[in-house]
Amino acid sequence: MIRSLYLLALGLLIALFGCSNSEYAPGAGENDYLASLGLKDFVVIRSKGKTVTLGTDEESASIKDRPSMKSYFDYDFLIGKHEVTCKEMKLDCDDSLPATDVTYFDAILYANKKSKAEGFDTAYSYTNLMFDANHSCIGIDGLIFRPLVNAYRLPTEAEWIYVANMGWKPEQAWHNGNSDFKLHAVCSAFTDRNGVCDMAGNAMEWVYDLWVPFHTVDVVDYVGGKASEGVEERVLKGGSYNNDPASLHVYNRGDVYMVASSTKANYVGFRLAFGAIPNPLYLDKQGKEVLQKYTVMVRTNTVKQFIDKPLSKMVFRDDSRDVLVYVDFNDASAPVLELNTGVSAYHPDISPDGKFVAFCTGVEGISGKSKVYVTRLDESDSSLIELPAESAAIPRFRVLENGDTVIVYVNDAGSNKEEDAFAKQETWQVRFSKGKFGKPEKLFDGGYHGGVSKNDRLAVSGARLLRANVNGQPEIWYNQNQACNVSLSQGGENKTLFLDFGGKTGRKFVGESYGTHERALIADSTGKLLTSVASPEGFSFDHTEWILASDSFFVATITDMNGSHKKVVLVNSYTGEMLSLVEGEELWHPVFWAHDRDKNSRWDYDSLGLYYSESGQATHYLTQKMPVLWTFRDSAEVVALGNSHMQAAVAPDLLSMPAINLSTIPCDMHCIENLYETYISTHFSHLKYLVVGIDFDLWDEYEPGESMALNFGDAPGFRYDYNHDYWRGEIDSAFVERAVEVAEAYKMQSDIIDPRGWMRTECISDWGSDGKEFADVVVDSTWSDDSRRYELNYAQLDKILKIAEQHDVMVIGLITPVSPYYKKTGSYGRHGMRRSDAEILIERLKTVESKTKNFVLMDENKMGNHDYLGDVAYDYDHLCWTGAEKLTARLDSLLIKLESKR
Template sequence: MRYFSFFMFIFALLSACSDNSGSPVNDEPEKNIVPIKGFVFVDAHGQSTFLGTDVSGARQSDMPQMESFFTYDFYIGEHEVTCGEYNALRKDAAAKCEGLYGDNSPITNVTFYDAVLYANAKSKQDLLDTVYTYTSASFDASGSCDNLTGLVFHENVKGYRLPTEAEWVYVASQGWNPEKGWNSINSEYKFHDVGTSPANEIGVYDMAGNVLEWVNDWLTYFKKEPVTNFVGGADEGSLGERVVKGGSYRNEPSTTNLHSRGDVYTVISSTKGDYLGFRLALGAIPNPTWLDENGSVKESVVKSQVAIFEMKRITGTFESKLVFRNDLASNLSFIDFGSGVISVVEIDDTQKAYHPDVSPDGKRVAYSTGVEGMNGPSSVYVRNLDAKGSDLVKLEVENAAIPRWTLLENGDTAIVYVSSAANNKDDATFATMSTWKVPFNNGKFGKPQKLFDGAYHGGVSLTKQIAVSGARLLRARVAPRGKTVFNGIDTVWYGGEQACNVSLANDGSDRTVFLDFGGKTGAEFVGQSYRTHERLLVADVKGNLIQSVAAPKGYTFDHTEWVLGGTNYVVATLANASGAHEKIVLINLSDNSVKTLVEGEELWHPCLWHSKNNYSSEELDTDSAGVYYLSSAYYSALELRVKMQRFWEERDSITAVALGSSRTMFALHDKSIKSHHMLNMAYSAGQMTGMSYLFIHYVLNHLKNLKVLVLEMSPDFLWYDGFSTWINVIYNKVPGFKYDENHEFWVNGLPEHFVDAVKVTPRPETALQHPYTLEDFLLPDNSWGFPVFLKDSTDSPKNSPVFEENYLYFKYVIKVARTLGIKVVVTVYPQHPGYAETGSFGVYGPKRSYAMDIIDSVKAMDVILFDENKFGAHDYTNEMAYNVDHLSTLGAKQFTRRLDSLLSELKLDK
């Protein structure tokens, strides 16, 4: 398929380069265009568009500029999906337009999943196949869909779907003019009925303004070289970020452009906003190009079919990893289920890699360059199980194949391997082979030691009673009574019939799983004949068959292996009638069920590892304990999840804590504070509801040595309600906070292993839209940019119930802290000095006069005001800013140094 895509790209490139001012040569037959009500036909075949930008200062995820060609045509909605259209099809959905909005208003406050369900509903209405499939759906308290488990996009199906980013940009570029769309200058900060601003050159409305729009793509980096039929990221990557396009009624025309791919905050599939809607597209996408998170073309796309919690229920822990060989790409790939997102990471390498085996701690993978049943040279390597496959180490012996990790009695790790993986059918040849063990510790191999003759690459038992081998015979080395396998007797099981893919259980049961060639012995045991590899067979320690599992209809098994750390599970591949290994499955020997884990084009040699650290008990439910982040929650939950782990680990030594929004998170580098052991618990969009919740229930209950509370005062955030910033985006999205609440926040002491459980709960490591790490929360040095306004300052009245509630929370936190003798430092963070020339306090308002009144009232409280904004009269230079209301690393250094100096001079209450 990749070769076809390449030649189509060359054809498109040659035809497009002849004349940039006109349409390229198109040798397609005359099109039979079928009119579809509400949709515009887009003649894109042979055309191209440019995605991203090379403009200095743009987001990294918007760079570099990449040209994308099309080898197909499609339809796109004339306008954004309206309330009337949405309500008519999604009759079961609570996220409807009611009350203030008419039928012609764009539907907003819908998740990506809501848009997917609408697209499927429209496909069904028009008797088309659905483009999206999933295994289950979940909905939030408002009725919006917040997760579709096992969601798969079938790009080759002709049905309704969201447009790809490339399709969207191509259509939008046909007469792009943000000045004519509904924007912050002419919209009165509200969306308008669809089609009430001018259409572009091909008759499509509202692409530059009105509401921001979902597109189909996972966010990924671009590449410099052109691509064809671009469909975005291959999977959800490190944080499950989505692409949104177009700007909205609250954006200025000068900041609305074709290359932007995100919003002010990171966008994931469960994001909602009153300025975020969508439109549909129609048409299959042939030979698509997917990119991985690093912007490299994925030769073979692997799609996961299992959810995080589903894997957790199977393994008993969040710590599990699936490693396999993507044979089309010739690379090892893996999924780290402990990251909280389902992302297939491919270790890009030119090295042959077969039979991967994960180390007992889950951090490394061993593999060989030779494959079972094949003669010839082979080497064993070990590398870290990360995206780069770092710290590659080779076992320097003449020949080594099919490695398997083992734990030594002293707790060290070692690898058992064989001198040859060749066919074991000939007795004399098999006797010349041997099985070896080599220590591996601190990233280095030790001295190899021969165990015994014969290449028993199916495994050596923990009980030291048996070793097995396959391809072509099922051979076993069995210990005599009172002896170990080292003094064992070589024998052939299964009547000498052909067997392969042999694996010995690692749970001490000494069971062996294997595949056969439809032999007589297997047929007699099963009670019917079957084809080669159509049955998984299980033998006991004596080689007697004790169980059989049938492959799903139309498939056969291959590459069977016991799950590492499991007791009754086997992982295997499924091959279709043509022999292509399309799926990796999990076989449950307790009920003979077969569950698909991932799908792809040619997947080999799976190894599923999980930790034995299952901390669940009567006192501790690890489905909930410490689970402060899930992919269905907003990214701010990830930031807080990192802070909560530090909170529990360091609670006995913390003497100062900071609460606030991303302004606090990025400006105050707690690790640089010398006067106190400080924890910065701020998180993006942190507002008084969440801040007071954390203070009352966690800080006061567990930080027994707390002396100082650093509390953010951002007047603009006092008009944001707790439902949209805390309850609906974090509190209701993850079980950890409610679990703590149901146990009275552990005021009488934490249960055993609680902190251990917190450490292994889901946590991604990086995110494309995040230009900072989860260790330091520091933004790169950039600039203030230009003052922008994302909210009309007049929309923040003094008599707002939301304002009154937030201000009451603010005063309550201060009162409680001071009553307990805790010093309170109220911080105001620098924003763009240009706001001093406007009537707005900052990017989100309110009126400057309102903000002055609020800060004056704070001065009258029993607090220390640390105002580094000074209504724009501050000394934070352009280089100290990341954007209009966040400090960069350089700015954080100055802010933190000044705060630390203040804290060191405080006379603390006794």
């Protein structure tokens, strides 16, 4: 059990001794807050003390839906009777229809708007919004969910399932058998006895949760996953007018493809919930409870723009839990990771190369023995490297004029107020190279732990007094007024940043009175005050530090009137502008590292390899495939291109020739031709065979170029490549290393793509004689009455053949198998096209094969009359790993045969 036993016992007592078994409020009294609100079109769910099962243990279910997990409720809530409508959102569509084609962000912004309009607090806070050309929200900086307030919000997955179980009848909802493949008015199909409708059909629905795997543990008040590294995948619930009712289960957690917060679809909408969640529980991907909530308040690109540095990292101390915490702003999601030091860690400092963090066990202003350790900012190696000194405190990295990296430290970080005591303190430095310490050497008498200049001519300290060592001579600055949190800049100007206690000298310089730490003061290299920065009204600064190699920006903790260190901010010392970075309970001793990377490199690291976009990209598979492309450009002899069918069907490692799978989603023949002409034909000098997916049932999905636009979005990496003619003959190892590095930062959470681009999928669908007696048809098969789009796709295939001929490349047109059940329908596959039209197209392709020297047709579907039977599939039209092994073996035999004739 993850949550405390108290909550579970409380829930069980309520379940055993509650006054009513009704799931809905049976005339609750005026003291029932939720019932007393009388919210229009909402019903009270009596879930307190009850339990719900999430996921399933059925072996036939998707791996994303397994295993089952029980969640107990410690609260009641309200749920909307129907999906939010076009009228309610004031969208340009029929008033009675569900509001669809909205992002997750659109949904939560509407929830906030409704809360404000009705006089409630809001469930979501944020710092910045980003919109696309259609005024849809595609990104939110600093998004925080506030579960403890009574407000409109998205339901959690647990809440949604609990309600859906009360009336789960997909066959009576709007589905692909009765909807004519379009939305219908809300509550115009099945409505349960309490007035709740459309849980199983009409439109799929956003819920609050981030997707993480379920685990075989019982939880209380589950609200989903907590953001970590990689692309954030959201949970979608229910079915839509596209789905076969037999394929719908209350445990299903997503769509055909991965769903991100910025995803939009004309069959995805949402309904609202209302009410506080008193003890929200998040899980990480390993099934562990996320006890501490650190919220990154800003996007990584915003940080880069604020400080004009492409790379940045931060480490701070969580004083409430006695741990160091690491935020990597080079990563797409700026993951917050706890460092496993195993000892109390204070005053961290990041090495100049950004690979290590040093810290000590002592605290500024307190005398006594202290140890200094260094550890890697790398989860794979958390071992500690101990500085060999009897006592060492407040470590600071710096680079000497000769290029050596050293750590400066003091032997005692106690108060420097008394002259005799300060004289007994010492400042030391020690060389640190390749993860090892050199021999420590003494620099000065006196504990100058505020920093030492590059040339050793200035050192500062501030544990009561602002002391300085100038050219070997001790001085006291700031008129002997009290000072602390001293930091010497390393940008070349040797500025001293410090805090005071609102003393006489500070008030005179500022020109007004202020309280303790309400001003950050900055002095020049002689101790003369230059400027000051005011803290936000009602707050004060603490733990101020210059960022690496800067005289302009510093990082600080913001403290409220109760002394709680709730937020870390970046501050522009010239303008006073602040950028909120992270929120939490007790955030101490932040240190911020920023770097220009290699200034001598000809590559623009703001763009190179950044194939990820928060907006525009329907999925992010191509984000993962681009480093595969660059890594194997000089060795691959076989390249597979196509959509999700091909991505799951061809396993490059099983071929006898060097191969990669660059299939992406979505990808029609326009997409395949684009990738082949611009990237593959240009860079793959050893390419002999191009395997292209002939999935003509998808040729109606997109207008020419649309599928590429959905893959590219506004990702800088693709624009960078396009603007430089795709780097013909210019790629070097630095380019490839950066592309791989960026892709690793933006990796997906749930989809497993191997190093050569194959997506290994689970075997959860049976195409054999004991298989399911249904299969989804999500597009009306009559679309092929208009042949324009598939003729345009056919023309792209012809273009591919001509380019391939020029490069002596053989093209294999692969038709992947789909469920044989489609033989019982009028549709070729899930996305339609009449079977009779498909047969005509296949005969046409056979004619091309007979007349073209460099084209071979490999039809593994055979209009459903194939031998891919049994446990070979992921779903109705995607193979699983066993099916892929079978298909790839046949492809390999064909390649060997073709190779023997070359």
